[in-house]
Amino acid sequence: MFARVYEIVAQVPYGHVVTYGQIARAIGLERGARVVGWAMRYCPEGLPWHRVVNAQGGISLNNAPETVPLQRALLESEGIHFDRTGHLDLSQYRWEGI
DNA sequence: GGGCTGACTGACG
DNA sequence: ACGTCAGCCAGCC
Numbered sequence: 001m002f003a004r005v006y007e008i009v010a011q012v013p014y015g016h017v018v019t020y021g022q023i024a025r026a027i028g029l030e031r032g033a034r035v036v037g038w039a040m041r042y043c044p045e046g047l048p049w050h051r052v053v054n055a056q057g058g059i060s061l062n063n064a065p066e067t068v069p070l071q072r073a074l075l076e077s078e079g080i081h082f083d084r085t086g087h088l089d090l091s092q093y094r095w096e097g098i
Numbered sequence: 099g100g101g102c103t104g105a106c107t108g109a110c111g
Numbered sequence: 112a113c114g115t116c117a118g119c120c121a122g123c124c
Binding site for chain 3: 001002024029030031032033034035038039085
Binding site: 019020021024031032033034035036037038039040041043049052053054055056059060061062064067 | 103104105106107108
């Protein structure tokens with residue numbers, strides 16, 4: 001199942017992001033966002049995991065808070081702007097190619 | 099098959 | 112904007 005998740009994440013273009021719910025919907029799990037998060041724990045090498053954010057346009061990584069600054073830095077290096085509350089504008093960066 | 103877990107989500111106060 | 116609560120679903124004992 002996670003193979004599908006990785007496949008979707010790998011398709012996200014530079015400078016764009018997708019939400020967990022979006023990925024879940026793409027693989028047929030309308031309300032299986034948690035499953036996506038669970039699959040992401042394995043973080044295969046070469047996967048643009050930093051382009052996956054929660055429905056609020058923020059960074060979730062509850063189990064690895066140390067990687068949050070890293071993810072944010074990676075996204076900013078791709079031209080994605082964060083507001084003062086640490087969220088990005090999904091209406092502007094969300095990838096609709098699923 | 100039963101129960102627990104979680105990088106989630108949407109609704110409420 | 113922030114903390115809490117209850118659904119949700121695949122995997123792993």
